[in-house]
Amino acid sequence: MQFNSRYPSLNSKLYHEQMPSPLKGAKAGHFNAALADELQWSEDEKAEWVEICSGQKTFPEFHPLAMVYAGHQFGQWAGQLGDGRGLLIAQILNKNNQTIDLHLKGAGSTPYSRMGDGRAVLRSVIREYLAGHALNALGVPSSNSVGFTTSEQGVQREKLELGAMMLRTSDCHIRLGHFEWINQYQPELLKEFTEKCIEWHYPECLKAENPILAFATKVIQNTAIMIAKWQLVGFAHGVMNTDNLNITGSTLDFGPYGFMERFRPNWINNHSDYNGRYTYQNQPSIAHWNLWNWLNHLIPLATPENKEQFKQDLADSLEHFEPTFLEYYTHGLCQKLGLPSFHKDSFDCGMAFLRILQTEQLDYTDSFLRLQRKEYEAIKDDCLDRRQFEDFLAQYESIRTNQETDELDGEMFKANPVYILRNHMAQTAIELAERGDFSEVDRLFKLLSQPFIKQVDLEKAEDLAPLPSDVPEVMVSCSS
Numbered sequence: 001m002q003f004n005s006r007y008p009s010l011n012s013k014l015y016h017e018q019m020p021s022p023l024k025g026a027k028a029g030h031f032n033a034a035l036a037d038e039l040q041w042s043e044d045e046k047a048e049w050v051e052i053c054s055g056q057k058t059f060p061e062f063h064p065l066a067m068v069y070a071g072h073q074f075g076q077w078a079g080q081l082g083d084g085r086g087l088l089i090a091q092i093l094n095k096n097n098q099t100i101d102l103h104l105k106g107a108g109s110t111p112y113s114r115m116g117d118g119r120a121v122l123r124s125v126i127r128e129y130l131a132g133h134a135l136n137a138l139g140v141p142s143s144n145s146v147g148f149t150t151s152e153q154g155v156q157r158e159k160l161e162l163g164a165m166m167l168r169t170s171d172c173h174i175r176l177g178h179f180e181w182i183n184q185y186q187p188e189l190l191k192e193f194t195e196k197c198i199e200w201h202y203p204e205c206l207k208a209e210n211p212i213l214a215f216a217t218k219v220i221q222n223t224a225i226m227i228a229k230w231q232l233v234g235f236a237h238g239v240m241n242t243d244n245l246n247i248t249g250s251t252l253d254f255g256p257y258g259f260m261e262r263f264r265p266n267w268i269n270n271h272s273d274y275n276g277r278y279t280y281q282n283q284p285s286i287a288h289w290n291l292w293n294w295l296n297h298l299i300p301l302a303t304p305e306n307k308e309q310f311k312q313d314l315a316d317s318l319e320h321f322e323p324t325f326l327e328y329y330t331h332g333l334c335q336k337l338g339l340p341s342f343h344k345d346s347f348d349c350g351m352a353f354l355r356i357l358q359t360e361q362l363d364y365t366d367s368f369l370r371l372q373r374k375e376y377e378a379i380k381d382d383c384l385d386r387r388q389f390e391d392f393l394a395q396y397e398s399i400r401t402n403q404e405t406d407e408l409d410g411e412m413f414k415a416n417p418v419y420i421l422r423n424h425m426a427q428t429a430i431e432l433a434e435r436g437d438f439s440e441v442d443r444l445f446k447l448l449s450q451p452f453i454k455q456v457d458l459e460k461a462e463d464l465a466p467l468p469s470d471v472p473e474v475m476v477s478c479s480s
């Protein structure tokens, strides 16, 4: 590993140094060898992955630390939060010379644990491990994980579960909530902290006339792009609190997430989200709300003479959110449908298709695949309102007339995954893993490595469809 330790150069009020506390009887869960290669792990380091991913081995180059931050949870100010069960154990360079954080989740309690036990359970670790891998392979910016370990130690949740640890990788663990903590508790740190954020994550903004405004705009744009990509693959994060969004716009801290199966825009995967704040369809507006809240925390960086103008400029920077989101979403939706994004009716046609999926409760992923395979009759057969589908198809075919359909079809193959991580797939892998069998985790890991390619030897019929509607859905709780 090539260390590039930079977080510890910040004011020490922003973190607490502490060592991981290993679990009893730690043992291998799963290892992402390709990611370890990308992160330039040596053969010796790879051989020690279980020790590293269980907190038994740390590095002299980096003293593990828990970050402090704050946040708005479900729209309410939650005060001080922080890494209550995870530790930053290294910052290293990947093959592209990009700095990547290694964050060990489940490593024991910290001063920020509040009432929590500092642990993570195998169930939630497997869910985060597979989803991070799936999102990366789908081309959605996201944290990932080098590996996870299980243990013999019981951890109490609704029932007694197995403790586990996961070594998460991310280009950034600085959350919007970091700024909230600083302004609430140590406002004198804001200037230097923001400068470091820009230097580390958006160095190109240093050249701008106003680097802070340029930085704000980039954070807004990257977040909008990330959300557009979530919507396109049908990903619902589940807990879009301000402490779970980072400043680079890569997906982080998804616990009760889900990949959409039957298309329901108001779907809540997180069963603890009683008011439906974080439904799939709310994600763009919640991201906008979080960013608006965050921009307020940059206002103190104005100089006394330009305060009003700076406030206005920050507010204006948020105007980038919607067009950026729409540009990426529209382009992606057209690609999924095999429609030219420059055509004035393509977006409407896409919306008409989504309305069919919604009214007919069709599977989001599978329906795009059927369209790609031109199985129009089969889709129509699944519709109660056949007329609605015929109208869509007439418009769809008329837009595609006289277009380069080979090229458009090629785009569809790149945009429509064959495999997503359905809740019941993760659940089967979890139940086996809890009995010590990680073969299903491994199978899903391989399958989701190449989500756009049909893998007949690896796939199972249940990977391709939602559970029948008379089978109760897997309940995904916030507890993890």
Ligand code: AMP
Binding pocket: 081, 082, 083, 084, 085, 086, 109, 112, 113, 114, 115, 116, 117, 118, 119, 120, 239, 243, 244, 253, 255, 480
């Ligand atoms: P989350 O919604 O999972 O991102 O967690 C919100 C906050 O609660 C973060 O500050 C976490 O570190 C903390 N937290 C969650 N679970 C635990 C736990 N079991 N022990 C200690 N802190 C926790």
Ligand code: MG
Binding pocket: 243, 244, 253
């Ligand atoms: Mg969190």
